[in-house]
Amino acid sequence: MSNTTRSAPALYGSEASTDEQRTALTSGEIPVAVYGLGKMGLPLASVYADVTGNVTGMDVDPAVVEGVNAGENHIVGEPGLSELVSEVVERGALSATTDGPAAAEAARIHVVIVPTLVDENSKPDLSVVESVMEQIASGLEAGDQVILESTVPPRTCRDVVAPLLAEESGLDREKFGVAFCPERTASGRAIEDIHGAYPKIVGGIDDESTRVAELIYGEINSQEIIPVSDATTAEAVKVFEGVYRDVNIALANELTKHAEELEISVLEAIQAANTQPFCDLHIPGAGVGGHCIPYYPHFLIQMFEADSRLMELSREINDTMPTYTAELALSGLTKHGKETEGSDVLVLGLTYRAGVDELRATPAVGVIERLTSAGANVTAVDPITDTHEPFEDVGAAVVSLDDARQRSYDAVVLVTAQEAFEDLEIPALAADDPLVVVDGRQALSELQNEHGIYYRGIGINA
Incomplete structure (x- = not known):
């Protein structure tokens, strides 16, 4: 626990007017610490720095910290981020450190955006969040505000974060604020989203925590700020968003299999159905990946006793899609008299x-695993990532796009529609006729009637 009283003004419990508090926040009088400088944390820290002028970013990776302090952006594919990082570092609005307690000692506002892990059984693991909160507690003082943006199981702020901070800091719970303000950003548009592509949800463990969060994000986000009843409600909003998408995608994937029997394009049917304002069916595909949607349902399934049959079934359906995608290729080979054993895919x-460049829960692993288990020789290519081990571990030979062009294949399976593939002459890759093409993302539909191509498209005419 800190033994000093900071001279910087506080927002939580402040008797200053709202205008005075806003001025203190945006003039740099109130130091901010952002814990976690990953693909969402660095954009958030940079926007905070741009608005407040006084941010310390904390990360456990010395290379990340060194790069940020040099004005460098290590996140690929975020428009405007490199320029923003360089600008806020140059004017002294953003610096970085690996020393969490030191960052906490200096800050009045503590913003946490670190991963919530899951174990081998998909149960949420809050160890990273708790570790950061312990560092914050070492420097926590009366009047500080702690904001959690990491997606967590509902009740985390109430039952885990606030008690931990109070116990480790020695402060009475009523002396500091805790709010949950979920990140609502997508890779590739983080700055735009943080600045206000959508309303910002804020919810505190008490009314004052909510008020302070609303004031802070009123300066960060140009859209409406929506204060909800409490932190648990705000946590549920974020998890519910992910669950909705997972369940909706599962429905689309199941409808795809019905469309196969109906001999229709489910994508055409979905697009027509969605012209009715009460219908918002999502798009089927080769699988659901990333650090969000495949995991958020487990924040409810694994943590609470309420019936979760729909969420569990949706997870099961979506988890089968990589295998389903691979089976389309294998059945296509068999249909045309080609042995799957020794086939080149x-x-x-x-x-x-x-x-x-995100591989967490990528469906490509499951697709490759099923193909190699059937005896296929799998070549894999992706110009976006340099990480090959997960795919080599399940039997793929990962090559460059130029190398892939020099070879011939019995089947081609599109899992992720990278922009670089748009110029790929897929018919020229055929070892012989027909080349089996499985389109997992509705990106190769122009090949449906191409001579020498046997086309199977998830969501088109699967």
């Missing part, structure tokens, strides 16, 4: 999403 796209 090219897998296009390894990241979970186009343009984003």
Whole structure:
């Protein structure tokens, strides 16, 4: 616990007018610490620095800290971020450190955006969040505000964060604020989203925590700030958003399999159905990946006793899609008299999403695993990522796009529609006719009627 009283003004419990508090925040009088400088944390810290002029970013990776202090952006694919990082560092609005307690000692506002891990059974693991909170507690003082942006199971702020901070700091719980303000950003548009592509949700463990969070994000976000009843409600909003998308995608994936029997394009049917304002069906695909949607349902399933059959079934359906995608290729080979054993298959796209170097829960692993288990020789390519081990571990040979062009294949499976694949002459890759093409992202539909191509498209005519 800190033994000093900071001269910087506080927002939590302040008797100053709202205008005076806003001026203190935006003039740099109130120091801010942002814990976690990853793909969402660095954009958030940079925007905070741009608005407040006084931010310390904390990260455990010395290379990240060194780069930020040099004005460098280590996040790929975020428009405007490199320029913003360089600008705020140059004017002294942002610096970085690996010393969490030192950052906490100096700050009045503490913003946490670190990963919530899951264990081998998909149960949420709050150890990283708790570790950061312990560092914050070492420098926490009366009047400080702690904001958690990391997605967590509902009740985390109430049952974990606030008690931990009070116990470790020695402060009475009523002496500091805790609020949950979920990040609502997507890779590739983080700055735009943080500045206000959507309303910002804020919810505190008490009314004063909510008020302070609303004031802070009123300066960060140009959209409406929506204060909800409490931190638990705010936590649930974020988890519910992810669950909605997972369940909706599962429905679309299940409808895809019905469309196969109906001999129709489910994508055409979905697009037509969505012209009705009460319908918002999502798009089927080769699988659901990333650090969000595949995990958020487990923040409810694993943590609470309420019936979760729909969420569990949706997870099961979406988890089957990589295998389903691979089976389309294998059945296509068999249909045309080609042995799956020893067949040559090219897998296009390894990241979970186009343009984003993120491999967590990527469906490409499951696709490759099923193909190699059937005896296929799998070549894989993705110009977005330099990480090959997860795919090599399940039997793929990962090559460059230029190398892939020099080879011939019995089947091509598109898992992720990277921009670089748009110029790829897929018919020229055929070892012989027909080349089996499985389109997992509705990106190769122009090949449906191409001579020498046997096309299977998830969501088109699967």
